[in-house]
Amino acid sequence: MTKNTKVNAAILIIGNEILSGRTQDTNTGTLANWLNSIGVKLVEVRVVPDDEKIIIDSLNLLRKKYDYVFTTGGIGPTHDDITAQSVAKAFDKKYEIHKEAFKILESYYKPGEFNEGRQKMVWMPKDAQLILNPTSGAPGFSIENVFCLPGVPSILKSMLGGLKNRIIGGQPVLSNTISLRTVESEIANSLKKVQDKNKDVEIGSYPFFHAGKLGVSIVLRSENQSSIDDCNSQILEFVNEKKIEVVDR
Amino acid sequence: MTKNTKVNAAILIIGNEILSGRTQDTNTGTLANWLNSIGVKLVEVRVVPDDEKIIIDSLNLLRKKYDYVFTTGGIGPTHDDITAQSVAKAFDKKYEIHKEAFKILESYYKPGEFNEGRQKMVWMPKDAQLILNPTSGAPGFSIENVFCLPGVPSILKSMLGGLKNRIIGGQPVLSNTISLRTVESEIANSLKKVQDKNKDVEIGSYPFFHAGKLGVSIVLRSENQSSIDDCNSQILEFVNEKKIEVVDR
Numbered sequence: 001m002t003k004n005t006k007v008n009a010a011i012l013i014i015g016n017e018i019l020s021g022r023t024q025d026t027n028t029g030t031l032a033n034w035l036n037s038i039g040v041k042l043v044e045v046r047v048v049p050d051d052e053k054i055i056i057d058s059l060n061l062l063r064k065k066y067d068y069v070f071t072t073g074g075i076g077p078t079h080d081d082i083t084a085q086s087v088a089k090a091f092d093k094k095y096e097i098h099k100e101a102f103k104i105l106e107s108y109y110k111p112g113e114f115n116e117g118r119q120k121m122v123w124m125p126k127d128a129q130l131i132l133n134p135t136s137g138a139p140g141f142s143i144e145n146v147f148c149l150p151g152v153p154s155i156l157k158s159m160l161g162g163l164k165n166r167i168i169g170g171q172p173v174l175s176n177t178i179s180l181r182t183v184e185s186e187i188a189n190s191l192k193k194v195q196d197k198n199k200d201v202e203i204g205s206y207p208f209f210h211a212g213k214l215g216v217s218i219v220l221r222s223e224n225q226s227s228i229d230d231c232n233s234q235i236l237e238f239v240n241e242k243k244i245e246v247v248d249r
Numbered sequence: 250m251t252k253n254t255k256v257n258a259a260i261l262i263i264g265n266e267i268l269s270g271r272t273q274d275t276n277t278g279t280l281a282n283w284l285n286s287i288g289v290k291l292v293e294v295r296v297v298p299d300d301e302k303i304i305i306d307s308l309n310l311l312r313k314k315y316d317y318v319f320t321t322g323g324i325g326p327t328h329d330d331i332t333a334q335s336v337a338k339a340f341d342k343k344y345e346i347h348k349e350a351f352k353i354l355e356s357y358y359k360p361g362e363f364n365e366g367r368q369k370m371v372w373m374p375k376d377a378q379l380i381l382n383p384t385s386g387a388p389g390f391s392i393e394n395v396f397c398l399p400g401v402p403s404i405l406k407s408m409l410g411g412l413k414n415r416i417i418g419g420q421p422v423l424s425n426t427i428s429l430r431t432v433e434s435e436i437a438n439s440l441k442k443v444q445d446k447n448k449d450v451e452i453g454s455y456p457f458f459h460a461g462k463l464g465v466s467i468v469l470r471s472e473n474q475s476s477i478d479d480c481n482s483q484i485l486e487f488v489n490e491k492k493i494e495v496v497d498r
Contacts, residue, residue, distance in 0.1 A: 028270075077434040184327050
């Protein structure tokens, strides 16, 4: 149904706290929007527990299947932070002190504060490239097509800027949204006809309930602006015929 | 590291809107908390696009690997709602009108309103069992160990009550949280020692930033209350020794 962009990615979210319901993941949304903006299509997300074997198996599958893999979580100083050692095993690399990371954290902390707990954060797979952390010092790292980021959303966000030149994206996906004062079942058939005629546009239909009123947002996504425009006109045609109100959302 | 509860589950989130970053998933948290409360351990979440082949492959893998699988999204009336037909193919079942669902929606809508769009929502895999929808009429369905729920969070939530007797859970996982005015690296070593001595408690460490102050929440999870209590005492012991303040969070 959908024409794929050429460059794709997956996210591997590592963390018991998401699976227990304690923490609401927001990193998927952050990464999805950022990947979109640089022309990388997010195709799969997996959430797995802090379990070495599961992390290794998932990562080895995803890194072969997709152009890029982003992991989030598990790179802090405590015993449940096992991402770096798991990634080292997945790549069959030595797990060792990263000299540059050591220097960064040594000068980041006051004398005497760079203790054993903090030193755990400079252990990485051999040959890892650092991803600098402008918020809290401790860097993430990449190895081949895998990029390991922290789980704390504000820190993850602050690290994406430094990654931009290391990801080679394709054509960014453009989008347009039309919001209507209607329900899905009133437009389902007409919308399907438009989708069937416009194979290079992905048409999504999303009901909403906003300010006490029901509506439907139709989202058009394509690499090609003129395809979106054509599709947009065809939708407005049946919308006018059916006397459906177009609304802001 | 972690002792598994006996009954486990996975979630398959079906929806381009999550992968594009347009919509923030909240159903994982809802389902995770609910599964916890009935003694089912959520072990994996996957987010996949509205793509029949990917849905079929993911579902066939997950339903063999876990006791229960919950899908969210893709059961509405529009062309991008392809969950029911994909599940039918995954189980090699006929995709057909479910008579009971037809009756429910026929009487739910006013005469003349049960149009072709709405009728799409009563097509299901043969032998599907309905999951009643107290919010908006259109039922979800289950087949064997797979439970198909809608993507709209408020509707999904309202349908869980009716499911409780159809899921056979194990021992519920109990938890206790200790919040400390400290940073992870100050307690990492002591915490690891407690984890090493208490294999049947899963100890998670989560930094937080709340009301302008940094802290760490330590979460203890186990099926066994006395194991949690023991672990709790051992943590408070090193917390007192280090003169770390215990805080409300």
